[in-house]
Amino acid sequence: MTTNLFNRHAASVSVDGTEVPYFSAGDGQAGAPVLVMVHGSTGSTDSHYGYLFPMLSFRQRVVSIDLRPPAEGGELTLAQLVRQVGAVIDVVGGGRPVALMGYSLGAVVAAAVAAERPDEVRQLLLVAGWIKTDGHQQWRNGIWRQLRRTGSEAIRHYMLFCAFSSGFVAARTPQELTDMANRIALDGFVDQQMDLNSRIDISALVPRIRATTLVVGCSQDQMVPRGHSQQLFGAIEDARYTEIDSGHAVVFERPAELLSVIDHFLRDPAAHPAGSILPAARP
Structure with a gap:
């Protein structure tokens, strides 16, 4: 394990013959779950979470995964990415429930993980995600x-x-x-x-999610229009919904506002009852 100047620790876990890197920072507060973050298409911890990762780690332990392609090449599947995230949760969770966040394709992966591991994912944040490619x-x-x-x-x-x-x-x-x-x-x-993005369908998984969930849509999203986030909100039993005035690239366009939304939710996930539509918190 290595540490950089920003006190970010780097490690990896072997999944399906592939070394999957992950990064961690922050000591956390008593009782606060580890926050596990999954980036979106074309991204990485540095490119998608370069602002959010260090800021969130001031309040709790944060772990971010850099997804990897299959070792043997060929078609990438959602199940492969779910196993990568699950393997990191097994290592960093210590047998305790975690909070899980995903952005874009990462939100699809996070939703699938939460559905398959209902006892391990306590809180769930889905940013600009979708259920089925239209x-x-x-x-x-x-x-x-x-x-x-x-x-x-x-x-x-x-x-x-x-x-x-x-x-x-x-x-x-x-x-x-x-x-x-x-x-x-x-x-x-x-x-x-991009090929995987074109064939996403987690319709059968989403109703199985039991985590306390916040769904974040982006009002000007052309890649995953906000109707997809609204569908996630409607399909998850214990979900709340909010929007940010941004395009799909909200992690670049409105990072401070997104940070505020995430922070407010993680401080008190059940502050608003399931089914609530929340105004976006301002930084």
């Missing part, structure tokens, strides 16, 4: 795959266009947007994740 998402993913196959330089700009709200994009210069686009890494694992 025609709108299939169409967008199809355009992405066509750009990827043809090697078009426009693919990164297309990803930014889909991920951010119009207001966020309008406030940036063309050079700023180009610089952001150039930082997007594309590789075989991204291809596998």
Whole structure:
């Protein structure tokens, strides 16, 4: 195990022949569960949770997983990612229930883990997630795959266009947007994740979730429109719902507001009864 300047510890666990890295920070408070975080498509702990991870660790122990492709290549499955998250929970949970958070594809994975491990996931945060890929998402993913196959330089700009709200994009210069686009890494694992995104269906799992849940939708989300989050809210028995005025990339666009929403929920998950629709907390 290693430690960096920010007191973040790095370790890994072997799952299906693959070493899955995870990072931990914070000592936690008495009685507070470990918060396990799962990033979204094309992301990592650093890219999706670079702001949230250190801030949340001031209040409790936080663990973030960097998902990995299957060791033998081939098709990526949701079950593989669920096993990766489950293996980390087994190591860091110490037999005690955890809080679990997922963003985008990570929210799908987190929901599936919570459904399969109802005694181990006490609180659940689902940010910009969905139950079943619909025609709108299939169409967008199809355009992405066509750009990827043809090697078009426009693919990164297309990803930014889909991920951010119009207001966020309008406030940036063309050079700023180009610089952001150039930082997007594309590789075989991204291809596998995008393929998995196109065939998600956790309809049979979601009703089995028993965790105290907060579902967070993004009002200007073009990638996973907020109706998907509302469906999650309706399908989970012990769920509350709130929205943030953001595009899909809320972890970049509104990180402080998202932090406030997460922090308020984790401080008192049952402060609002199941079925409540909450105003977004302001930082």
